[in-house]
Amino acid sequence: MTIFKKIIDREIPADIVYEDEECLAFRDINPQAPVHLLVIPKKEISAVDALSPEDKTLVGHIFLVIQQLAKEFSLEDGFRVVTNNGLLAGQTVPHLHFHLLGGRPLLWPPG
């Protein structure tokens, strides 16, 4: 069981900022920007490469939640959505998650 599943199940605490039937959003424990949220599906999907056609609506829903959170956290000047997939990308938790980063200028290209 991943740490994110434990957060979904309330087995470990997190600063949860949004929840509905399909997804959960909480503050990253090691924030890389003034606003650094993680938006995750409740369904256990390990990464982007494990998505299937039946997840289409779920992923679309998550992006609309991200849009809403960006407004709520006053990120109208810009924000970044990042998903790391696999070892080389630095994915450390094998439960699909979208980083929502903002509140400072974000450099490009990323490291």
Ligand code: 5GP
């Ligand atoms: P990844 O490196 O897999 O793309 O991102 C995993 C993220 O989860 C990291 O930014 C890390 O700080 C965050 N994280 C890991 N464990 C926990 C935890 O127990 N609670 C919270 N809130 N964030 C976590």
